[in-house]
Amino acid sequence: MYCLAQxxxxxxxxxxxxxxxxxxxxxLVRILVADDNPAVRRYLRGLLEQQDGWTVCDExxxxxxxxxxxxxxxxxxxxxxxxxxQMNGLEAARYIADISPGTPxxxxxxxxxxxxxxxxxxxxxxxxxxxxxxxxxxxxxxxxLREETYFVN
Numbered sequence: 001m002y003c004l005a006q007x008x009x010x011x012x013x014x015x016x017x018x019x020x021x022x023x024x025x026x027x028l029v030r031i032l033v034a035d036d037n038p039a040v041r042r043y044l045r046g047l048l049e050q051q052d053g054w055t056v057c058d059e060x061x062x063x064x065x066x067x068x069x070x071x072x073x074x075x076x077x078x079x080x081x082x083x084x085x086q087m088n089g090l091e092a093a094r095y096i097a098d099i100s101p102g103t104p105x106x107x108x109x110x111x112x113x114x115x116x117x118x119x120x121x122x123x124x125x126x127x128x129x130x131x132x133x134x135x136x137x138x139x140x141x142x143x144x145l146r147e148e149t150y151f152v153n
Contacts, residue, residue, distance in 0.1 A: 027053070028053055028054065028055045029053055029054045029055070029076045029077060029145060030055060030057035030073070030074075030075045030076045030077075031048055031054060031055065031056050031057065031075055031076065031077050031078070031079060031141070032056075032057060032058050032059070032060065032066065032069055032070055032073065032075035032077070032078045032079070033045060033048070033056050033058075033059050033060070033078075033079045034059070034060040034061070034062075034063070034065070034066035034069075034078065034079070034080045034081060034084065034089070034092070035059075035061070035079075035080075035081040035084070035108070036061050036062065036081060036083075036084045036085055037081075038061070040081070040131070040134075041059050041061070043134065044056070044079060044108075044134070044137065045059070047134070047135070047137060047138060048079070048137070048138070048141065051138060051141075051142075054141070057073050057075050058072075058073050058075065061084070061085075062084050062085050062086040062087060063080075063084045063085075063086055063087025063088055063089060063091055063092035064086045064087045064092070065086075066078065066080060066084075066092045066096070067087075067092055067095050067096060070096055070100070070103075071099070074100075075103070076103070076104075077103065077104045077105075077106070077141060077144060077145065078093075078096065078103060078104070078105045078106070079106045079108060079137065079141070080092060080093055080105055080106065080107050080108070080125075081107070081108055081109065081131075082107055082108070082109035082111060082112075082116065083109065083110070083111065089107050089109070090107075090119055090120065090123050090125075093105045093107065093120070093123050093124060093125045094123040094124065096124075097123060097124025097125075098124075101124065104126045104127070104144035104145070104147075105124065105125045105126060105127075105144075106125070106126070106127040106128070106129070106137070106140050106141060106144055106150070107120050107125045107127070107128040107129075108128070108129055108130070108131050108134070108137065109128065109130065109131060110130065110131045110132065112128060112129070112130040112131075112152070116128070117151045120151075121149075121151070126144050126149050126150070127140045127143060127144050127149055127150035127151060128140075128150070128151050128152065129150065129152045130152060133152070136152060140152075
């Protein structure tokens with residue numbers, strides 16, 4: 001087991017297996033980013049990887065692909081778009097939460113509403129933020145890693 005207590009603003013986020021370390025010896029938080037827009041995925045990757053101790057371990061462009069990548073890579077946290085082809089973010093999150101209830105999921109959406117946030121909570125999503133305020137993703141990921149929730153609305 002490892003804890004990321006040494007990384008600022010993460011509290012005591014712990015996982016069972018250690019996979020990678022930063023140059024300072026801190027365990028990396030491995031994040032899966034799922035969005036059907038390649039430009040959004042690139043932006044999110046760049047934004048998240050600027051944070052100490054965070055790395056994007058994989059990307060997915062559909063809900064089904066997000067499930068497959070999660071099953072293969074076992075990311076520590078998932079940033080998931082709501083509206084994707086094949087399977088939307090709520091459906092993918094429901095499946096992932098069933099097989100790995102301890103994995104925090106953050107949903108991002110251009111169509112974020114109070115009703116969507118309520119549905120997200122019901123399927124096990126721990127946070128949601130609008131794509132119109134994409135910089136809030138860093139704040140939201142930090143909150144989820146501290147085992148808090150983060151819902152804007």
